[in-house]
Amino acid sequence: MELDLSSEDAAFRDEVRxxxxxxxxxxxxxxxxxxxxxxxxSLLWHRILYKKGWIAPLWPKEYxxxxxSVTQRFIFEQETSRAGTLPPLAFSITMVxxxxxxxxxxxxxxxxxxxxxxxxxxxxxxxxEPGSGSDLASVRTKAVRDGDHYIVNGHKTWTxxxxxxxxxxxxxxxxxxxxxxxxxxxxxxxxxxxxxTVRPIIxxxxxxxxxxxxxEDVRVPVENxxxxxxxGWTYAKFLLGNExxxxxxxxxxxxxxxxxxxxxxTEIGEDDPSFGEFIREIARVELDVLALEATELRIxxxxxxxxxxxxxxxxxxxxxxxxxxxxTDLTHQAIGNYALAxxxxxxxxxxxxxxxxxxxxxxxxxxxxxxxxxxGGSNEIQRNIIAKAVLGL
Amino acid sequence: MxxxxxxEQELLRSSIQRFLREQYDFDERRKIxxxxxxxxxxxxxxxxxxxxxxxxxxxxxxxxxxxxxxTMIVMQEFGRNLVVEPFLETVVLAGGLIEDVGxxxxxxxxxxxxxxxxxxxxxxxxxxxxxxxxxxxxTTARRQGDTFVLSGTKAAVVGAPWADxxxxxxxxxxxxxxxxxxxxxxxDRHAANLHLQSFKTIDGRRAAELTLMKVEVPASQxxxxxxxxxxxxxxxxxxxxxxxxxxAVGAMTELNSATLEYSKxxxxxxxxxxxxQVLQHRMVDMFIALExxxxxxxxxxxxxxxxxxxxxxxxxxxxxxxGYAARFVAEQxxxxxxxxxxxxxxxxxxxxxxxxxxxxQFGDPTYHLMRYAxxx
Numbered sequence: 001m002e003l004d005l006s007s008e009d010a011a012f013r014d015e016v017r018x019x020x021x022x023x024x025x026x027x028x029x030x031x032x033x034x035x036x037x038x039x040x041x042s043l044l045w046h047r048i049l050y051k052k053g054w055i056a057p058l059w060p061k062e063y064x065x066x067x068x069s070v071t072q073r074f075i076f077e078q079e080t081s082r083a084g085t086l087p088p089l090a091f092s093i094t095m096v097x098x099x100x101x102x103x104x105x106x107x108x109x110x111x112x113x114x115x116x117x118x119x120x121x122x123x124x125x126x127x128x129e130p131g132s133g134s135d136l137a138s139v140r141t142k143a144v145r146d147g148d149h150y151i152v153n154g155h156k157t158w159t160x161x162x163x164x165x166x167x168x169x170x171x172x173x174x175x176x177x178x179x180x181x182x183x184x185x186x187x188x189x190x191x192x193x194x195x196x197t198v199r200p201i202i203x204x205x206x207x208x209x210x211x212x213x214x215x216e217d218v219r220v221p222v223e224n225x226x227x228x229x230x231x232g233w234t235y236a237k238f239l240l241g242n243e244x245x246x247x248x249x250x251x252x253x254x255x256x257x258x259x260x261x262x263x264x265x266t267e268i269g270e271d272d273p274s275f276g277e278f279i280r281e282i283a284r285v286e287l288d289v290l291a292l293e294a295t296e297l298r299i300x301x302x303x304x305x306x307x308x309x310x311x312x313x314x315x316x317x318x319x320x321x322x323x324x325x326x327x328t329d330l331t332h333q334a335i336g337n338y339a340l341a342x343x344x345x346x347x348x349x350x351x352x353x354x355x356x357x358x359x360x361x362x363x364x365x366x367x368x369x370x371x372x373x374x375x376g377g378s379n380e381i382q383r384n385i386i387a388k389a390v391l392g393l
Numbered sequence: 394m395x396x397x398x399x400x401e402q403e404l405l406r407s408s409i410q411r412f413l414r415e416q417y418d419f420d421e422r423r424k425i426x427x428x429x430x431x432x433x434x435x436x437x438x439x440x441x442x443x444x445x446x447x448x449x450x451x452x453x454x455x456x457x458x459x460x461x462x463x464t465m466i467v468m469q470e471f472g473r474n475l476v477v478e479p480f481l482e483t484v485v486l487a488g489g490l491i492e493d494v495g496x497x498x499x500x501x502x503x504x505x506x507x508x509x510x511x512x513x514x515x516x517x518x519x520x521x522x523x524x525x526x527x528x529x530x531x532t533t534a535r536r537q538g539d540t541f542v543l544s545g546t547k548a549a550v551v552g553a554p555w556a557d558x559x560x561x562x563x564x565x566x567x568x569x570x571x572x573x574x575x576x577x578x579x580x581d582r583h584a585a586n587l588h589l590q591s592f593k594t595i596d597g598r599r600a601a602e603l604t605l606m607k608v609e610v611p612a613s614q615x616x617x618x619x620x621x622x623x624x625x626x627x628x629x630x631x632x633x634x635x636x637x638x639x640x641a642v643g644a645m646t647e648l649n650s651a652t653l654e655y656s657k658x659x660x661x662x663x664x665x666x667x668x669x670q671v672l673q674h675r676m677v678d679m680f681i682a683l684e685x686x687x688x689x690x691x692x693x694x695x696x697x698x699x700x701x702x703x704x705x706x707x708x709x710x711x712x713x714x715x716g717y718a719a720r721f722v723a724e725q726x727x728x729x730x731x732x733x734x735x736x737x738x739x740x741x742x743x744x745x746x747x748x749x750x751x752x753x754q755f756g757d758p759t760y761h762l763m764r765y766a767x768x769x
Contacts, residue, residue, distance in 0.1 A: 133732060202738075338549060374734070
């Protein structure tokens with residue numbers, strides 16, 4: 001399905017497509033880019049986009065954005081995701097960057113934005129804590145003012161790729177007496193500060209994507225506070241809105257669906273009794289993708305007319321993650337007996353992995369995708385948001 | 394239809410429970426999985442000493458005569474504790490096949506060692522393109538005088554890397570997909586010209602791809618009648634399914650109680666998670682899924698024990714229904730545990746992975762749904 005494109009937009013689409021084809025680094029085409037690349041490898045495409053001036057489609061031009069229309073941004077998102085490119089550092093570009101240019105002061109903008117764009121700084125997100133998952137307002141990490149510093153103590157968890165990070169943006173409690181949402185501040189912390197410890201969390205797929213981050217008497221200069229003290233909740237909500245818009249994941253689902261079809265055609269003969277069941281299930285998912293894509297296009301069209309999409313992001317998050325989970329589940333089933341095997345991490349080409357190449361990541365993807373309905377506000381929370389904000393219940 | 398356990402069966406259950414409670418907690422299990430072999434010979438010896446390895450076999454063969462109900466009791470407790478030792482492969486599959494179709498000499502030669510815990514076995518039936526069909530076999534066995542010469546590859550043989558003996562299906566006659574013409578052979582794991590490539594499985598076990606390059610097997614090591622291997626494997630699968638369903642029930646039991654406990658203690662938005670109606674209903678559905686699975690598993694095991702004629706159809710039905718139920722429970726247990734459910738540290742994810750693996754072994758729920766439909 002395509003947007004009804006003007007000739008300028010069609011030309012733009014062709015330009016993006018050609019640029020990806022010519023410039024996407026071949027060394028990033030590994031079986032599972034999310035877990036198999038080194039820090040340097042995963043930054044290659046980020047840096048290429050930076051040089052091209054395409055690194056931050058959402059950003060206003062004055063801060064380094066390309067100045068695209070809603071439609072152009074959507075085309076770019078669609079093309080890069082259809083081509084299976086690894087997105088640039090999301091915590092930097094999509095999350096903290098907009099917070100800094102929206103709520104930060106000039107000094108902060110000058111200090112952080114250029115290094116975010118260039119990929120020189122790697123950012124991670126210090127939101128979740130052991131006691132506060134979907135209920136973010138219950139954060140307990142404390143920041144106590146001491147002269148021109150804050151002394152920060154606490155424990156952040158599920159911190160994605162903190163092992164690579166130079167900076168972490170944190171929600172911290174600065175006023176313990178206030179109501180939960182009212183006493184939170186948004187603080188930028190240098191990961192090299194004394195008192196910051198990163199401990200890996202291995203997930204059920206065997207990979208190391210997330211971490212515990214312990215903060216013990218970490219001294220953070222007051223100049224690293226974003227906006228006003230105790231107003232952090234406003235900035236955090238702003239950021240979470242950005243997090244959820246990209247979750248429909250149409251391009252990714254379409255690619256994985258294509259691969260699933262290939263596997264089913266190769267592995268399951270037409271005389272296999274399961275063949276018909278797989279065909280039906282694939283058709284069902286394909287229709288789910290189609291419906292979500294149509295919804296996305298409809299909302300993009302509304303946005304380009306200046307209509308606020310409201311909590312549409314929650315719908316995308318729910319359906320996008322459910323669809324992708326279903327695709328990884330079907331792919332895992334499609335590889336039959338080899339669904340018993342799983343790659344060992346860290347991944348090495350020297351380790352034996354049975355079965356055809358296209359099935360090698362099926363098991364880990366199925367396991368890893370269970371996180372999708374949990375993180376970024378669980379799907380239960382997203383449904384609550386729609387119930388309240390859309391249906392008025 | 395609720396099974397009232399006999400005093401003997403109660404004793405079997407409580408002795409396993411006591412042993413596992415004392416010697417097979419989650420930390421111990423984690424250590425065992427991390428070893429090179431991925432299972433513990435010491436614990437295996439203990440299982441044999443407790444009589445578990447002899448429990449299902451007929452008394453005439455030196456067993457304890459417990460049949461499929463004994464297997465059910467063992468596997469349910471193993472499921473609750475995520476036991477990784479090759480009980481299914483050695484006792485249920487290989488032992489069951491030897492008892493079922495083996496000659497008197499073979500029973501005498503092989504069963505005592507299995508029952509005493511001195512021999513580990515694995516069953517090599519799958520091939521790269523066979524999916525879940527026993528008759529889709531390209532590995533060949535050609536007769537040369539008093540021996541058969543086996544050539545071909547076997548896929549995803551769970552437990553093979555450390556097994557002493559393998560039961561290998563190979564074609565003695567017919568075409569790739571013929572039902573007739575598949576025979577079973579007992580092959581020494583260290584036989585000449587047999588090559589193994591090992592890998593780890595999703596649930597922490599070890600498996601291997603087998604390459605047989607003219608492996609010579611004495612004709613006396615053919616298990617069951619020549620060309621009738623498929624029927625023997627189908628009966629073995631029914632027994633394996635009964636055991637796997639019991640194991641799944643054990644795993645689901647633990648997942649449900651862990652989830653319930655967590656939902657009562659974990660607080661978000663100032664209240665326990667369990668106060669949210671949407672989560673309450675989810676846990677009710679998990680409860681129902683477990684109840685139905687317990688019932689079907691008991692029904693299947695009773696049917697197999699009394700050799701009911703529709704046992705095999707029922708096995709496919711149970712594999713389907715319990716498979717879907719277990720997957721639902723496992724996925725929701727992870728979901729309701731939130732991030733913790735995704736972590737390798739907590740046992741929840743490991744139950745999830747074992748259930749994923751159970752759903753692959755001997756055919757996924759979809760395969761068995763279609764098999765059930767074809768027999769209806």
